[in-house]
Amino acid sequence: MSDAALIDHMDVPILVGDPEANAVHMNPAFERSFGVDAGLSLGTPLAELFEGGGREAMLRAVASACGQGASVRCRIRERGVGWCAVISPIANQGEQVGVVVLLTEEQAGADQLMSLRRELEAPVDEVELGLETLLEETGGRRNPGHRARLEETLRSVERLRKSLDEMSTVLAGRQPAARVEPFDPAQVVRQVADATRERFAERETSLQLLAPTSLAGFPGDGPGLERALRALVDARLACREVPARITLGVRRLGPEDAESLVVSVSETPRDGPFESTFPDDPALMDRLNALGARVHAYVHPRLGRTTILQMHPAS
Amino acid sequence: MSESTSSTTSQDPNEAASLLRPEELREEALELLSGGLVDDAYQLLTATQGAGESEPETLALVELLRTHLVDDVLMQVGSPSAMPVIEMDAEDLMKFNLPAGAGFLLSRIDGQTQVDDLVALSGMDPFETYHTLGRLLEAGIVGVAE
Incomplete structure (x- = not known):
């Protein structure tokens, strides 16, 4: 089995570049995960297969790996999915003949964040309810300063809730979104x-x-x-x-x-x-x-x- | 052209099609197809906009019929580089109740323009150009230059 055939059977996205860091091979897992067609993309600079900040990060990491002759790691986010990339130079008899990029989805981290978000939701609800009760029972009528502090804290709770909602949206959007x-x-x-x-x-x-x-x-x-x-x-x-x-x-x-x-x-x-x-x-x-x-x-x-x-x- | 198109029913196709459910419409169309009446099958399925074509099975059959109608025209003319010619004089043409699209296409046929150029230059939808050309060929209004 050739190296390319072996790579093609792996479930993790893998890219192979030539010494100039142009894509010379990508396995089907890469095509599927990044929505790229090998037939149309071979010959393209590796970094250009990614978008936005991911492109910049990949450009730096590939240059660094080729420059140092050692593996370099970087994290990228592509269409809402977090990836950890390991970029390694390929050497043959001391000469650098290419570069290989292996990407693993940051699945565990995302799942953990989703779980934490769910755990945070209940205490936030309780804090908000408690503050509203305090405001109603003690804050307003007797002490204007007390009332102002409670209202400020309630606004902070509201900001916290919005951040949790945004986190939820980002995590839910882990599937690649279609460009419209x-x-x-x-x-x-x-x-x-x-x-x-x-x-x-x-x-x-x-x-x-x-x-x-x-x-x-x-x-x-x-x-x-x-x-x-x-x-x-x-x-x-x-x-x-x-x-x-x-x-x-x-x-x-x-x-x-x-x-x-x-x-x-x-x-x-x-x-x-x-x-x-x-x-x-x-x-x-x-x-x-x-x-x-x-x-x-x-x-x-x-x-x-x-x-x-x-x-x-x-x- | 109205002299030449075949028809299995005297009922208005719009009216006939609107009375049928999509599966009945397809069955009817397949029956016409088995009798070699491809254009009639196509007309039946597309007579009522939205009724049949909104259903995937019917839409797919319509696409297949469109493809076949184009293939049929290409087979009649021989190749996309064939040059259609008008086979009748103006007086005879007047006997046909030609729709606007057919009249326009005839105005572009000069015996020196290839079929694929006609399709590209007519500005009409490519299928409509082929379809109209097919009907003109069938009616004997248009032939192919030797």
């Missing part, structure tokens, strides 16, 4: 067609595009849709018996105030009835579901198979 920006769905489909054209030629399958030049901006995760659609097309092209033609379609459906987006991947059978009804990879289905897409496949023995993704505007 208007994107041109026609361009997404055209980009997938362009990116896979060579593969179509290799498999002697024709590619038909039923997409206008452009469509009005649709609120949703455009890059996510592109990655998922690309994976869907790749899966179709990887079949032992490829269809004669694959048609990529995109259109808007429904009245303006209740529009949805329909993206389809339709396979026209070669001679004879269409029989290939392999189930789609569950990881791919998870990726499509994460986009909020309703996925449905339909097979007709003579016409072939179509897989539709119907998306509603993300809010």
Whole structure:
């Protein structure tokens, strides 16, 4: 088993970079966890695979690991998920030939924080109730100073409660959140067609595009849709018996105030009835579901198979 | 074009479709399909906007029919680089009750423009362009340059 194959079977996200710290390999766990497609991202500087502060931290850590010739650790937060990254240089006969990044999710810490947050909730409720009782029974009427101090303390309790709520939101948002920006769905489909054209030629399958030049901006995760659609097309092209033609379609459906987006991947059978009804990879289905897409496949023995993704505007 | 399109029922497709549940609509469409009436099946499913297409199974069947209708046009013309030509003179064309889209597409057909260029340049939805071209071919209004 080659090193790459071994890495590919590991459940933790792993990235391998060349001496210039450009990505040369990423395992499926990395692709899944960070929503990145290896086919589109290899050759990219490692740090650019991360966003915001994570990118800065990774840039520094990779430079430091390469400079020192020793492993470096850093913590990053990507789409609400905390990760601990270990960056190690790869040396061969004293020469640095690359860098490997291993990421572990800070699951334990998050769970502990969630538990602490729950434990704090009850005492905060009790303190607030106690202070309100004191204010009502003793504070107001007899001693204005006493009342002011109680009210100030109650406001502090309120701030504490808000912080706990925010902590809860952050911890609940540990699943990667979809990016919601208007994107041109026609361009997404055209980009997938362009990116896979060579593969179509290799498999002697024709590619038909039923997409206008452009469509009005649709609120949703455009890059996510592109990655998922690309994976869907790749899966179709990887079949032992490829269809004669694959048609990529995109259109808007429904009245303006209740529009949805329909993206389809339709396979026209070669001679004879269409029989290939392999189930789609569950990881791919998870990726499509994460986009909020309703996925449905339909097979007709003579016409072939179509897989539709119907998306509603993300809010 | 109205002279040439096949139909299995004299009832208004909108009215007929609105009376059927989605699964009945699909059954009816599949029956038309088994008789080779792909366009009629497509018309039936899309006649009532929102009624059938809002249901995933029907929507998927509609997508498959759209694909097949385009495949069929490409098969008729031979390839996307084929050049359609108008086979009739203006007087004969007047006998057809051509919808606006068909009239517009005819205005772009000059015997020197390839099918894929027509689709790209017409400004119409690609499926609608293929679909209209298919109907013009079926009606004998348009042919393919040798």
